[in-house]
Amino acid sequence: MGIFDRNENNPPKSTPDFGNVKSGGSSTAPAPTDTIGSGKTYVVVEGDSLSKIAKREYGDANKWRAIYEANRDLIKDPDLIYPGQELKVP
Amino acid sequence: MHTRLRGTSLAALALAVVLTTACTKSREAPAATGTTGSTAGVRVSRIDMGRSLTADKMINDKTESFKPNDTIYASVLTEGAAATATLKARWTYQDGQAVTESTQTIAPTGDARTEFHISKPDGWPAGKYKLEVFLNDSSAATKDFEVQR
Numbered sequence: 001m002g003i004f005d006r007n008e009n010n011p012p013k014s015t016p017d018f019g020n021v022k023s024g025g026s027s028t029a030p031a032p033t034d035t036i037g038s039g040k041t042y043v044v045v046e047g048d049s050l051s052k053i054a055k056r057e058y059g060d061a062n063k064w065r066a067i068y069e070a071n072r073d074l075i076k077d078p079d080l081i082y083p084g085q086e087l088k089v090p
Numbered sequence: 091m092h093t094r095l096r097g098t099s100l101a102a103l104a105l106a107v108v109l110t111t112a113c114t115k116s117r118e119a120p121a122a123t124g125t126t127g128s129t130a131g132v133r134v135s136r137i138d139m140g141r142s143l144t145a146d147k148m149i150n151d152k153t154e155s156f157k158p159n160d161t162i163y164a165s166v167l168t169e170g171a172a173a174t175a176t177l178k179a180r181w182t183y184q185d186g187q188a189v190t191e192s193t194q195t196i197a198p199t200g201d202a203r204t205e206f207h208i209s210k211p212d213g214w215p216a217g218k219y220k221l222e223v224f225l226n227d228s229s230a231a232t233k234d235f236e237v238q239r
Contacts, residue, residue, distance in 0.1 A: 015187065016215040021208055023192040025179065028147050029202035032174040032195055041195070043178060045188040083188070 019047055022056060042067075044085040050078055057089050066090055131170040132198060134177075134223055134230035138165045147203035154235040158213035164221050164233065166204045173197055178224040179206035184217050 042053055050064035057067075068078045070090040075081060140149035141160050149165045156162055166177060174197050181189035194204050206221075214237040221233045 016183065018183070018187070018189045018210070020212065021181075021190045021210050023179075023181075023190045023206065023208045025192050025194045025204060025206040026147065027177075027194050027196045027198075027202060027204035029168070029196035029198035029204065032197040041176075041193045043191040043193060045191055047188075086193070 017047075019052060040089045042087050042089050044081050044083050044087060046083045048081060048083070050075075050081060053087070053089075132168055132172045132175045132225065133170055134166055134225050135169050136167040137221065137223060137231050137233045138167075139163065139221070139233060139235055140165075143205055143207075147205045154233070156214065156235065156237045158210075158216065158237060158239060160214070160237075161207055161209040162214075162235070163205055163207045164223075166206070166223055166231070168196075168198055168202050168204065168225075169200075171199050176224075176226050177204050178227070180222045180224065181208055182220045182222070183215070184219075189219070 042057065044053075050067050051061040054064040054067055055061040064078070067087060067089060068075055070088045074085055074087065081087070138149040138152050140151045140153050140163055141156070142150040143163050143165065144150055147165055149163060164179060166179075168175070168177070174195060176193060176195050178191060178193045180191045183189050190208060192206055194206070196202060196204060216237050216239045218234065218236050221235070222229055223231045223233075
Protein backbone atom coordinates (compact mmCIF):
# COMPACT_ATOMS: atom_id res chain seq x y z
CA MET A 1 0.00 0.00 0.00
CA GLY A 2 1.52 3.32 -1.06
CA ILE A 3 1.24 6.71 0.49
CA PHE A 4 -1.46 7.76 -1.97
CA ASP A 5 -3.61 4.78 -0.98
CA ARG A 6 -3.39 5.81 2.64
CA ASN A 7 -4.43 9.37 1.77
CA GLU A 8 -7.41 8.06 -0.14
CA ASN A 9 -8.52 5.96 2.78
CA ASN A 10 -8.05 8.80 5.24
CA PRO A 11 -8.93 11.98 3.39
CA PRO A 12 -8.05 15.19 5.20
CA LYS A 13 -10.96 16.51 7.25
CA SER A 14 -12.27 19.83 6.00
CA THR A 15 -15.20 21.84 7.26
CA PRO A 16 -17.69 22.64 4.52
CA ASP A 17 -19.14 26.13 4.36
CA PHE A 18 -22.91 26.06 4.67
CA GLY A 19 -23.24 29.85 4.74
CA ASN A 20 -25.02 29.96 1.39
CA VAL A 21 -27.64 27.34 2.20
CA LYS A 22 -31.16 28.49 1.40
CA SER A 23 -34.00 27.20 3.52
CA GLY A 24 -37.73 27.60 3.78
CA GLY A 25 -40.96 25.92 4.64
CA SER A 26 -44.72 26.00 4.55
CA SER A 27 -47.62 24.09 6.03
CA THR A 28 -51.11 22.88 5.28
CA ALA A 29 -52.00 24.08 8.78
CA PRO A 30 -53.09 27.68 9.18
CA ALA A 31 -50.82 30.18 10.87
CA PRO A 32 -51.79 31.31 14.36
CA THR A 33 -53.91 34.43 14.28
CA ASP A 34 -52.82 35.75 17.63
CA THR A 35 -49.08 35.72 17.06
CA ILE A 36 -47.35 39.04 17.31
CA GLY A 37 -45.96 40.16 13.95
CA SER A 38 -45.76 37.83 10.95
CA GLY A 39 -44.93 34.78 13.10
CA LYS A 40 -41.81 34.10 11.07
CA THR A 41 -38.72 33.49 13.10
CA TYR A 42 -35.18 32.49 12.38
CA VAL A 43 -32.89 30.64 14.73
CA VAL A 44 -29.29 31.81 14.53
CA VAL A 45 -26.72 29.14 13.76
CA GLU A 46 -22.95 29.25 14.01
CA GLY A 47 -21.36 31.49 11.39
CA ASP A 48 -24.45 33.65 10.89
CA SER A 49 -24.48 37.42 10.71
CA LEU A 50 -27.40 39.77 10.26
CA SER A 51 -26.39 40.44 6.67
CA LYS A 52 -26.17 36.69 5.94
CA ILE A 53 -29.65 36.20 7.38
CA ALA A 54 -30.96 39.18 5.39
CA LYS A 55 -29.42 37.74 2.25
CA ARG A 56 -31.04 34.38 2.94
CA GLU A 57 -34.47 35.74 3.90
CA TYR A 58 -34.78 38.73 1.56
CA GLY A 59 -32.14 38.05 -1.06
CA ASP A 60 -30.48 41.32 -0.08
CA ALA A 61 -27.75 41.51 2.57
CA ASN A 62 -28.27 45.27 2.88
CA LYS A 63 -31.64 44.70 4.54
CA TRP A 64 -29.98 43.48 7.75
CA ARG A 65 -31.12 46.63 9.55
CA ALA A 66 -34.79 45.58 9.28
CA ILE A 67 -33.98 42.43 11.24
CA TYR A 68 -31.87 44.40 13.70
CA GLU A 69 -34.67 46.92 14.34
CA ALA A 70 -37.23 44.13 14.87
CA ASN A 71 -34.99 42.51 17.48
CA ARG A 72 -33.56 45.46 19.37
CA ASP A 73 -34.66 43.79 22.60
CA LEU A 74 -32.38 40.83 21.84
CA ILE A 75 -29.53 42.40 19.91
CA LYS A 76 -27.42 44.99 21.65
CA ASP A 77 -24.68 45.09 19.02
CA PRO A 78 -25.61 44.24 15.41
CA ASP A 79 -22.19 42.64 14.96
CA LEU A 80 -22.85 40.21 17.80
CA ILE A 81 -25.53 37.56 17.45
CA TYR A 82 -25.34 34.14 19.01
CA PRO A 83 -26.29 30.61 17.93
CA GLY A 84 -29.68 29.70 19.30
CA GLN A 85 -31.06 33.24 19.34
CA GLU A 86 -34.54 33.26 17.85
CA LEU A 87 -34.94 36.39 15.74
CA LYS A 88 -38.13 37.86 14.37
CA VAL A 89 -38.00 38.29 10.60
CA PRO A 90 -40.31 41.21 9.77
CA MET B 91 -52.77 50.23 67.84
CA HIS B 92 -49.21 49.77 66.78
CA THR B 93 -49.81 46.08 66.23
CA ARG B 94 -52.98 46.71 64.26
CA LEU B 95 -51.15 49.21 62.03
CA ARG B 96 -48.37 46.73 61.41
CA GLY B 97 -50.98 44.08 60.57
CA THR B 98 -52.72 46.44 58.17
CA SER B 99 -49.40 47.29 56.51
CA LEU B 100 -48.55 43.63 56.09
CA ALA B 101 -51.95 42.93 54.56
CA ALA B 102 -51.51 45.84 52.13
CA LEU B 103 -48.04 44.61 51.23
CA ALA B 104 -49.34 41.09 50.58
CA LEU B 105 -52.14 42.49 48.41
CA ALA B 106 -49.63 44.56 46.44
CA VAL B 107 -47.45 41.49 45.85
CA VAL B 108 -50.44 39.48 44.63
CA LEU B 109 -51.57 42.27 42.31
CA THR B 110 -48.04 42.82 40.97
CA THR B 111 -47.65 39.10 40.26
CA ALA B 112 -51.01 38.98 38.52
CA CYS B 113 -50.14 42.00 36.37
CA THR B 114 -46.74 40.58 35.47
CA LYS B 115 -48.23 37.25 34.45
CA SER B 116 -50.86 38.87 32.27
CA ARG B 117 -48.16 40.85 30.45
CA GLU B 118 -45.91 37.83 29.99
CA ALA B 119 -48.64 35.52 28.71
CA PRO B 120 -48.48 36.55 25.01
CA ALA B 121 -44.73 35.98 24.87
CA ALA B 122 -45.21 32.32 25.74
CA THR B 123 -47.43 31.91 22.64
CA GLY B 124 -49.14 28.91 24.13
CA THR B 125 -46.13 26.65 24.19
CA THR B 126 -47.48 24.54 26.99
CA GLY B 127 -51.12 23.65 27.43
CA SER B 128 -52.50 24.57 24.03
CA THR B 129 -49.98 22.46 22.16
CA ALA B 130 -50.18 19.40 24.36
CA GLY B 131 -52.46 17.72 21.85
CA VAL B 132 -50.04 17.90 18.92
CA ARG B 133 -47.43 15.32 18.08
CA VAL B 134 -45.06 14.62 15.22
CA SER B 135 -45.93 11.25 13.78
CA ARG B 136 -43.77 10.96 10.66
CA ILE B 137 -41.09 12.56 8.51
CA ASP B 138 -40.76 11.78 4.80
CA MET B 139 -37.98 13.05 2.59
CA GLY B 140 -37.59 13.52 -1.12
CA ARG B 141 -36.82 15.85 -4.02
CA SER B 142 -40.25 17.33 -4.69
CA LEU B 143 -43.64 17.95 -3.12
CA THR B 144 -47.28 17.62 -4.03
CA ALA B 145 -49.64 20.56 -3.53
CA ASP B 146 -50.66 19.19 -0.15
CA LYS B 147 -47.03 19.06 1.06
CA MET B 148 -46.58 15.32 0.64
CA ILE B 149 -43.37 13.93 -0.82
CA ASN B 150 -43.64 12.89 -4.45
CA ASP B 151 -40.60 10.63 -4.63
CA LYS B 152 -39.50 9.42 -1.21
CA THR B 153 -35.79 8.93 -0.80
CA GLU B 154 -33.08 9.37 1.79
CA SER B 155 -30.29 9.55 -0.78
CA PHE B 156 -29.70 12.80 -2.64
CA LYS B 157 -27.42 14.29 -5.27
CA PRO B 158 -25.31 17.39 -4.62
CA ASN B 159 -27.57 19.70 -6.64
CA ASP B 160 -30.87 18.49 -5.21
CA THR B 161 -33.27 20.62 -3.25
CA ILE B 162 -33.96 18.45 -0.22
CA TYR B 163 -37.52 18.38 1.08
CA ALA B 164 -38.83 17.03 4.36
CA SER B 165 -42.53 16.65 5.00
CA VAL B 166 -43.46 16.51 8.67
CA LEU B 167 -46.81 14.97 9.54
CA THR B 168 -48.37 16.23 12.76
CA GLU B 169 -51.49 14.94 14.45
CA GLY B 170 -53.75 16.86 16.76
CA ALA B 171 -54.86 20.44 17.19
CA ALA B 172 -53.44 23.47 18.97
CA ALA B 173 -53.89 27.22 18.99
CA THR B 174 -50.21 27.48 18.21
CA ALA B 175 -47.30 25.11 17.83
CA THR B 176 -43.76 25.70 16.69
CA LEU B 177 -41.94 23.23 14.48
CA LYS B 178 -38.23 23.70 14.06
CA ALA B 179 -36.07 21.83 11.55
CA ARG B 180 -32.39 21.52 12.45
CA TRP B 181 -30.18 20.20 9.66
CA THR B 182 -26.70 18.95 10.51
CA TYR B 183 -23.81 17.43 8.60
CA GLN B 184 -21.70 14.40 9.55
CA ASP B 185 -20.67 14.74 13.18
CA GLY B 186 -23.04 17.57 13.99
CA GLN B 187 -21.84 20.59 12.02
CA ALA B 188 -24.75 23.02 11.74
CA VAL B 189 -26.15 23.37 8.23
CA THR B 190 -29.17 25.56 8.94
CA GLU B 191 -32.35 25.81 10.98
CA SER B 192 -35.78 27.07 10.12
CA THR B 193 -39.03 27.41 12.00
CA GLN B 194 -42.71 27.26 11.15
CA THR B 195 -45.38 28.39 13.57
CA ILE B 196 -48.69 26.69 12.92
CA ALA B 197 -52.18 26.41 14.37
CA PRO B 198 -53.21 22.90 13.32
CA THR B 199 -56.84 21.86 13.55
CA GLY B 200 -56.11 18.19 12.83
CA ASP B 201 -53.61 16.21 10.80
CA ALA B 202 -51.28 18.63 9.01
CA ARG B 203 -48.19 18.46 6.86
CA THR B 204 -45.43 21.01 7.24
CA GLU B 205 -42.59 21.00 4.77
CA PHE B 206 -39.06 22.24 5.19
CA HIS B 207 -36.60 22.46 2.33
CA ILE B 208 -32.97 23.32 1.85
CA SER B 209 -30.77 23.93 -1.17
CA LYS B 210 -27.17 24.88 -1.74
CA PRO B 211 -26.29 26.70 -4.98
CA ASP B 212 -22.78 25.28 -5.18
CA GLY B 213 -23.85 21.74 -4.29
CA TRP B 214 -24.03 19.66 -1.12
CA PRO B 215 -20.84 18.06 0.12
CA ALA B 216 -21.14 14.29 -0.02
CA GLY B 217 -21.70 12.62 3.31
CA LYS B 218 -24.22 11.80 5.96
CA TYR B 219 -26.71 14.36 7.21
CA LYS B 220 -29.36 14.48 9.88
CA LEU B 221 -32.64 16.32 10.20
CA GLU B 222 -33.96 16.80 13.70
CA VAL B 223 -37.47 18.17 14.14
CA PHE B 224 -38.42 19.96 17.33
CA LEU B 225 -41.97 20.55 18.48
CA ASN B 226 -42.11 23.51 20.85
CA ASP B 227 -38.36 23.22 21.45
CA SER B 228 -38.52 19.53 22.37
CA SER B 229 -36.92 17.04 20.03
CA ALA B 230 -39.77 15.16 18.36
CA ALA B 231 -38.22 13.12 15.52
CA THR B 232 -35.03 12.62 13.55
CA LYS B 233 -34.26 11.44 10.05
CA ASP B 234 -30.90 10.45 8.63
CA PHE B 235 -30.10 10.93 4.97
CA GLU B 236 -27.07 11.13 2.73
CA VAL B 237 -25.70 12.96 -0.26
CA GLN B 238 -23.80 10.91 -2.81
CA ARG B 239 -21.80 12.12 -5.79
